[in-house]
Amino acid sequence: MTASREEFEARLRQIGADRYHDKHPFHHMLHGGECTPAQVRAWVINRFYYQASIPMKDAAFMSRVEDPALRREWRSRIEDHDGHGENEGGIERWLRLADAVGLDRSYVASKQGVLPATKFAVDAYVRFVREKPLLEAVAASLTELFAPKIHADRIKGLLANYDFANDRSMSYFQRRLNEAPKDVAFGLKYVLDNADTQEKQDACAAALEFKTDVLWSQLDALYSAYVAPGRIPPGGWQPGTYELDLRATA
Amino acid sequence: MTASREEFEARLRQIGADRYHDKHPFHHMLHGGECTPAQVRAWVINRFYYQASIPMKDAAFMSRVEDPALRREWRSRIEDHDGHGENEGGIERWLRLADAVGLDRSYVASKQGVLPATKFAVDAYVRFVREKPLLEAVAASLTELFAPKIHADRIKGLLANYDFANDRSMSYFQRRLNEAPKDVAFGLKYVLDNADTQEKQDACAAALEFKTDVLWSQLDALYSAYVAPGRIPPGGWQPGTYELDLRATA
Numbered sequence: 001m002t003a004s005r006e007e008f009e010a011r012l013r014q015i016g017a018d019r020y021h022d023k024h025p026f027h028h029m030l031h032g033g034e035c036t037p038a039q040v041r042a043w044v045i046n047r048f049y050y051q052a053s054i055p056m057k058d059a060a061f062m063s064r065v066e067d068p069a070l071r072r073e074w075r076s077r078i079e080d081h082d083g084h085g086e087n088e089g090g091i092e093r094w095l096r097l098a099d100a101v102g103l104d105r106s107y108v109a110s111k112q113g114v115l116p117a118t119k120f121a122v123d124a125y126v127r128f129v130r131e132k133p134l135l136e137a138v139a140a141s142l143t144e145l146f147a148p149k150i151h152a153d154r155i156k157g158l159l160a161n162y163d164f165a166n167d168r169s170m171s172y173f174q175r176r177l178n179e180a181p182k183d184v185a186f187g188l189k190y191v192l193d194n195a196d197t198q199e200k201q202d203a204c205a206a207a208l209e210f211k212t213d214v215l216w217s218q219l220d221a222l223y224s225a226y227v228a229p230g231r232i233p234p235g236g237w238q239p240g241t242y243e244l245d246l247r248a249t250a
Numbered sequence: 251m252t253a254s255r256e257e258f259e260a261r262l263r264q265i266g267a268d269r270y271h272d273k274h275p276f277h278h279m280l281h282g283g284e285c286t287p288a289q290v291r292a293w294v295i296n297r298f299y300y301q302a303s304i305p306m307k308d309a310a311f312m313s314r315v316e317d318p319a320l321r322r323e324w325r326s327r328i329e330d331h332d333g334h335g336e337n338e339g340g341i342e343r344w345l346r347l348a349d350a351v352g353l354d355r356s357y358v359a360s361k362q363g364v365l366p367a368t369k370f371a372v373d374a375y376v377r378f379v380r381e382k383p384l385l386e387a388v389a390a391s392l393t394e395l396f397a398p399k400i401h402a403d404r405i406k407g408l409l410a411n412y413d414f415a416n417d418r419s420m421s422y423f424q425r426r427l428n429e430a431p432k433d434v435a436f437g438l439k440y441v442l443d444n445a446d447t448q449e450k451q452d453a454c455a456a457a458l459e460f461k462t463d464v465l466w467s468q469l470d471a472l473y474s475a476y477v478a479p480g481r482i483p484p485g486g487w488q489p490g491t492y493e494l495d496l497r498a499t500a
Contacts, residue, residue: 018484019484019485025479025481116371116463116464116466116467117367117370117371117467117470117471119374120367120370120371120373120374120464120467121366121367121370123370123374123377124369124370124373124374127373127377209484209485212484213366213483213484213485214366214370216366216483216484217366217367217370217471217483220367220471220474220475220481220483221367221467221470221474223474223479223481224470224471224473224474225470227479228478228479229275229473229477229478229479231275231470231473233463233466233467233470234268234269234459234462234463234466235269235459235463
């Protein structure tokens with residue numbers, strides 16, 4: 001029997017409560033000021049790979065949408081990341097964060113040194129969106145339901161704990177606080193409107209779980225490489241390289 | 251300037267010396283008898299996902315080969331894994347190992363409980379072979395150059411250290427000792443014959459590095475989940491579930 005709209009929304013939200021990466025210890029370290037400068041930098045380097053892939057993911061989605069209205073609605077996501085008019089875009093704002101934490105931004109932009117596990121996880125997400133039914137691709141984006149809290153926590157935690165954190169370097173997260181709710185309101189309505197059978201609801205829940213795996217795996221990889229056991233895999237960024245002076249980090 | 255055939259082969263072999271997963275501490279634990287039964291089981295569960303994906307990878311390769319002779323040559327790899335005639339195939343032999351270590355083989359075969367990071371890495375390999383030039387797909391398979399030593403070490407180490415290890419449960423590895431050299435001799439000759447420019451040699455080296463990343467990431471994920479810090483990600487196999495009696499493990 002198909003769950004009601006309310007029951008289905010509650011099911012989706014429960015996935016976030018159970019599996020979203022705000023429960024990962026790396027986030028607690030980051031927000032609590034327990035990350036070393038090298039660990040913060042490793043996070044910035046690896047998370048950049050995710051940021052830079054998101055517009056490709058959204059373009060892959062749009063490439064399969066036949067409805068111009070849906071494409072127009074979705075296009076704003078690409079603009080948010082790549083920039084549009086006076087908005088320099090989320091990728092540029094992320095590189096500003098890279099500057100602030102004392103990294104060579106051209107190194108970060110080159111995506112060298114990104115952990116293989118980060119690439120595998122993020123690329124899996126891009127492929128998912130390219131290959132799966134549109135409804136499931138939208139459902140996978142609904143981790144944004146859980147993002148405002150993590151962004152707010154992050155701004156607060158980083159500002160309190162790290163010298164590099166200021167309005168300028170935190171602008172990526174500040175901006176997402178405004179952008180994400182608009183996107184997710186659209187995505188949630190789309191999923192609730194279109195998942196009109198049990199089978200589709202199950203597929204949407206699985207897609208959202210998949211996306212939480214994508215996020216969680218990235219933090220597991222960071223933790224493994226740079227916290228414990230602290231074994232950086234072949235090719236991963238080595239602390240002490242591509243760093244500028246340390247003025248900016250606590 | 252294009253490297254000579256000998257120089258190029260040496261370059262490929264050096265990638266194994268630097269990056270093959272026989273250098274990963276999980277392998278040392280496994281071969282040295284330091285893995286707990288749960289850690290051995292986690293390895294069997296996750297490595298099954300890799301085994302089960304290899305014939306799909308090989309079929310994706312064959313789907314893009316126009317030369318019937320090359321397809322025929324390659325087809326034996328699928329037969330090695332899926333079985334053919336009196337040969338029950340590598341996947342069945344792996345499930346025999348699952349039996350021996352005290353796991354419910356239908357659970358292993360279901361691929362439930364496989365770590366997301368394992369799936370991301372393995373799926374990346376299948377996709378690589380589906381999408382990249384054939385030459386690079388063959389080059390990625392050349393980790394088999396380094397496999398006979400790891401299989402021999404594994405047979406010896408497991409037999410010495412675990413009660414579950416015997417000729418029957420080790421048959422997967424014993425068999426690969428015979429199969430892999432034939433495959434890799436063909437693959438190596440193909441790559442050396444066809445990588446006739448510096449650009450192609452570089453692409454082949456990158457493909458082989460990519461494949462070492464795929465293997466290494468799987469062990470990093472196992473280590474992170476089941477050794478240190480021992481944090482099993484959401485959805486990962488929980489020790490104590492889907493186990494049969496413990497008679498078989500040391």
